[in-house]
Amino acid sequence: MTRRVSCGSEELHVLAVDxxxxxxxxxxxxxRISSCKVTAVDSGSRALQYLGLDGEKNSVGFDGxxxxxxxxxxxMPGMTGYELLxxxxxxxxxxxxxxxxxxxxxxxxxxxxRCLEEGAEEFLMKPVKxxxxxRLKSFILRGEGDEHGKKxxxxxxxxxxxxxxxSPLSSSTSSxxxxxxxxxxPSPSSTLQPLSKRNRL
Amino acid sequence: xxxxxxxxxxxxxxxxxxxSLNSCHISSAMERNQLHxxxxxxxxxxxxxxxxxxxxxxxxxxxDDANPNFVEEVVTLYYRDSTRLILNIEQALDKSPLDLTxxxxxxxxxxxxxxxxxxxxxxxxxxxxxxxxxAANGEGCKRTFLQVKKEYGTLKKKLEAYFQMARQVGPVExxxxxx
Numbered sequence: 153m154t155r156r157v158s159c160g161s162e163e164l165h166v167l168a169v170d171x172x173x174x175x176x177x178x179x180x181x182x183x184r185i186s187s188c189k190v191t192a193v194d195s196g197s198r199a200l201q202y203l204g205l206d207g208e209k210n211s212v213g214f215d216g217x218x219x220x221x222x223x224x225x226x227x228m229p230g231m232t233g234y235e236l237l238x239x240x241x242x243x244x245x246x247x248x249x250x251x252x253x254x255x256x257x258x259x260x261x262x263x264x265x266r267c268l269e270e271g272a273e274e275f276l277m278k279p280v281k282x283x284x285x286x287r288l289k290s291f292i293l294r295g296e297g298d299e300h301g302k303k304x305x306x307x308x309x310x311x312x313x314x315x316x317x318x319s320p321l322s323s324s325t326s327s328x329x330x331x332x333x334x335x336x337x338p339s340p341s342s343t344l345q346p347l348s349k350r351n352r353l
Numbered sequence: 354x355x356x357x358x359x360x361x362x363x364x365x366x367x368x369x370x371x372x373s374l375n376s377c378h379i380s381s382a383m384e385r386n387q388l389h390x391x392x393x394x395x396x397x398x399x400x401x402x403x404x405x406x407x408x409x410x411x412x413x414x415x416x417d418d419a420n421p422n423f424v425e426e427v428v429t430l431y432y433r434d435s436t437r438l439i440l441n442i443e444q445a446l447d448k449s450p451l452d453l454t455x456x457x458x459x460x461x462x463x464x465x466x467x468x469x470x471x472x473x474x475x476x477x478x479x480x481x482x483x484x485x486x487x488a489a490n491g492e493g494c495k496r497t498f499l500q501v502k503k504e505y506g507t508l509k510k511k512l513e514a515y516f517q518m519a520r521q522v523g524p525v526e527x528x529x530x531x532x
Contacts, residue, residue: 173434173466173467175465177427178415179467181415181420181423185417227461227465278465279408280413282415292513336510
């Protein structure tokens with residue numbers, strides 16, 4: 153099943169989920185500045201509502217815009233980001249495909265592991281930086297369209313050979329990198345980066 | 354723009370403050386220069402003294418012509434949320450026995466938003482508070498909370514002064530007004 157970015161343009165539609173007013177405002181700005189369309193909601197249940205997962209079997213949000221990426225805070229009252237992740241990954245196949253990124257201010261290895269195991273694409277440390285968003289965006293865009301099959305093969309390959317990737321926390325320690333350039337860093341480890349986060353910790 | 358001695362500026366400025374002179378244009382340019390320098394110094398000391406960290410700069414980098422007051426907007430939102438959270442924490446600290454889970458959760462939220470605006474000292478105190486929560490040390494929590502509020506209050510005052518100055522410096526002065 154292929155997923156094309158709407159209109160063939162490079163504009164991603166991101167659904168951001170965070171109960172913090174401050175964080176929501178910041179992530180919204182980070183995404184807008186990175187030329188993404190943003191829908192920001194303050195809870196997991198509102199996110200499910202928007203995605204149509206609480207009733208209609210529909211991968212399109214209320215305003216008809218398909219969601220290309222979901223970024224959710226981990227610690228939220230009611231439904232945690234992890235619980236939201238599980239719900240998204242279990243329901244209709246259309247929604248299972250949407251990449252989900254977890255954001256957290258706490259680096260708890262067991263938590264990171266759990267999220268990745270449940271299908272999260274990335275685990276970002278808060279506060280999220282512009283460089284994180286830019287890296288995410290280019291990863292998502294690279295994976296768009298016909299890459300689906302290839303991605304699955306690569307993921308399986310990595311799971312068989314955990315030693316093949318570089319630092320598994322390279323994505324979660326992204327806050328240490330100061331790369332604000334629009335293109336991803338040239339080092340070999342970073343091209344594996346989207347896959348390396350699947351490595352067992 | 355050539356660097357000039359602040360004292361010389363003041364000297365020159367003083368000689369130009371006679372309202373009838375056609376020097377309004379010059380004195381306001383010098384005033385602007387001085388205000389710019391004052392603003393830059395205020396900003397620098399906020400970082401040097403450890404009130405703000407890298408994250409504040411991240412926010413500044415998100416500010417543009419389309420959103421020229423972004424940082425101040427975020428900070429104002431932070432004050433609003435903080436007022437609520439501080440009150441809730443205060444109420445929770447008044448209860449006996451203490452609900453440490455709730456306290457930790459409230460402080461986690463406050464620490465999170467403090468971190469998001471780069472409030473370095475506030476964040477440090479929040480971390481200390483959470484340590485005491487984990488250690489089930491109620492007295493430690495109460496003591497640290499006083500520090501949290503103190504640092505928050507100090508930062509708020511400094512940031513309010515900073516943004517007020519920024520607003521003064523920002524728009525180009527067209528009218529010549531006595532200082």
